[in-house]
Amino acid sequence: MTGYLTSTTFLVLLTKMVVIFGVVLTSLAYVTLLERKVMAWIQMRPGPNRVGPLGLLQPLADGLKFLFKEDIIPTSANKIIYIASPAISLIPALLVFAVIPFGPDLQITDLNVGLLFIFAVTSLGVYGIVLGGWASNSKYPLMGGLRASAQMISYELSLTLSVIGVLMIANTLSLQELTELQGGVWFGFVPRWNVFLQPVAFCIFVVSAIAETNRLPFDLAEAEQELVGGWHTEFSSMKFAMFFLAEYANMITASSVATILFLGGWNGPSFGPWWVEMALPTLWFLTKVLGFILFYMILRATLPRIRYDQLMAFGWKVLLLLALANVVVTSLLVAVGVL
């Protein structure tokens, strides 16, 4: 075993893990700043720009603020679950990055069931919310927690079904192979992305991902005007920060998965000298993920909130049926040989 621990494969793996984890956590902090800036610009105001140049040290200031806040634990709360639920919420959100390919060789592990692994792990994210809401032992968190988790498990169905069309075309569950199959171009300039082969599935995936991550317009469960704070009402300081981070991590995860499945992952035109060419796939990937994240934020700043019963009706009566219809039509096209 010590032979394995000192071998180069393990050291390369360890380096990849440290780098990817570091990059994800840093970008998580800066995505919070980006959100506040984007929402501010849409609302015609400057956003945070006092701390550091252009407000770039704002996440640091926020982190310090959260650390120094008083850590209140309600006396009637269920202590163990109360303290554990932010971690239960954050761990699945970060665990997904173990299988996401950032480049042709930049992936911590290429599971042959990588796509199912992503859905399995994100389905565990429900527990953080429902346990956080229950452990607070108070009516707003409980209602918010149950609502949010019911919403999440309802939209998980259409999320998973919308991906089946992509799977049937690609015939593989491994994310690296899914990305490689989207390389190349048609007619010289149209990239061979899955979004052109499966437009309906892409729309269903995006809407389900927004509902899955509890973002506006589907965030009734945590809206300040409706439920005080939803399931994270009673949480303060670092525990609240972890819930907060978990929501943004889920958002980045959903953007990355949408990029890989539908927008071609790290594929993109490559040009320039060899050192530019080596970095280009990762840059393309990060650009596409960033575009998605900006789309999320613009949605948050522009659309009104949807009522909870409208949300559930939409998820079960419209999206699920559309996703099933997409599966049927795609399977027919694949069987005939068109796709």
Add this chain to the structure above:
Amino acid sequence: MTEIVFFLFGAIALGSAINILVQKHVLYSALSMIVMLGSIAGLFVLLHAEMLAVVQILVYAGAIMVLFVFVIMLLNVGREGESPDPLRWLKFVGIPAGLFLLSLLSSSVWHAESGPQTASTFIGSPEAIGSSLFTDYLLPFEATSVLILIAIVGALVLAKREL
């Protein structure tokens, strides 16, 4: 290396299974159940059944246990053991009986021979399971889909307030 992982997952599975029995509050039992499902998924991966491991997390830990947790929270049950159990003595008789059952089961599998230890990783892959599921086992597959439909309708009808 695999032995260490096996003992780790096995110990977690056994520990959480015993914790399910020991806990008074049924929500803690449900949470230990989730841990046990996770460790069994780990054991599946050791047995080259990675598709099943991920499906176990997706279906069992991610859906069935969410159902359990929802029902426990909605019914808001208190702690068990509020009234004296008339059959308290069963616990002490049960342990030797359980050990006897365990010895029966273990002795029957003690000499289980594994065939040629094909370290083939193809067996647990989605392609293998899929091709077997949709050719040899197509009828049970369709029957289980009807079963799920019956379960959906049954659960809806049984849990309604007025029919």
Add this chain to the structure above:
Amino acid sequence: MIPITWYLILGAMLFVIGVFGFFLKRNIIALLLSIEIMLNAVNLTFVAFSSGSGVVDGQVFVFFIMVVAAAEVAVGLALVIALFRNRESLDVDSASLMKW
């Protein structure tokens, strides 16, 4: 390599723990959890045999067991909810109207 026997004995131990829970717990939901423990032990045994003999049929059967477990849990919990509405208690011994 780990001999298959170890997995089978672990499965047997989990099954016995499930049987214990089924007989000794008084909360209906805990009973359903014990049934799930037993089903998982059986799943582990099936997968162990499937890996030991190199065929995939054991794993396919585990799929079916999972589906049946899901259906059974759904209907079982619906029954528990219906029972709870009548009796306000989740104790197994309180549902003894038909006992002579």
